[in-house]
Amino acid sequence: MKITWEHLIDYARGIASPQVAAAIESDPASMKEVELLRRVHKASREEAPENWVQRAKALIPNLAKSTSPLRGRLVFQSAGPVAGFRSGTQQARQSRYEFDDATLEIRVEKESSGVRIAGVYESAAGSAVTVGTEKTWLTTSDEDGQFTMVLPEGEKILRLQVLEDGPLLEVEIENEDEKLDPRS
Secondary structure, eight states, X not given: OOOOHHHHHHHHHTOOOHHHHHHHHTOHHHHHHHHHHHHHHHHHTSOOOHHHHHHHHHHSOOTTXXXXXXXXXXXXXXXXXXXXXXTOOOXXXXXXXXXXXXEEEEEEEEETTXXXXXXXXXXXXXXXXXXXXXXXXXXXXXXXSEEEEEEETTOOEEEEEETTTOOEEEEEOOOOHHHHOXXX
C-alpha cells in the first residue's frame, strides 16, 4: 500500500482505517511526517505574541482609507558644514518632525540607489508603524518605533501608517543629489 498525504493527515487526526494505521506505523519515515503534522497543528492553535500580530497587520495595510495624511512639521534640521572648514563635509542630515501627539526623528544619508533613512517614531498611543512611499510600503518599525530603509532615488515623500488603524502620517525628504551629496 502506498501511503499518501491524505492517509498521513487522517492518521494524525485519528480517523485512519486500521489498514492505513498499520501501514503508517510500520514505516518510520511516515511516523516522522505524522509527528510534524501534529506539531504544526498544535502550533496553529496557539496565539501569536501581540507584536507579531501588529507586524503582520502592518504588512497588509488598509490603503482604501480616504483620509488625507497628516503632514509633519519640521522643527529641527542639522545644518551643513561650517564655512571655512574644507574637511567639514557632512555625511548625514538629521531632522525632527512633529505631529499632533507624536514625533519622528530621522537621519538621512545619500546612497547610490537613493537615500538611507534611519528613523525613530514616538507617540503616547504606540510606536509601531509601517513605513514607505506614496506608492508602496517598504518596512515596518520594531516595537520601539525604530526603522531603517532606503528611499528610492527620486522619491521625496515618506509615509508612516500607525498600526491598529491609526493615522496616516507624511513628511517630505530631501532626495536630490546636490543637497545630500557629501562632496558638494
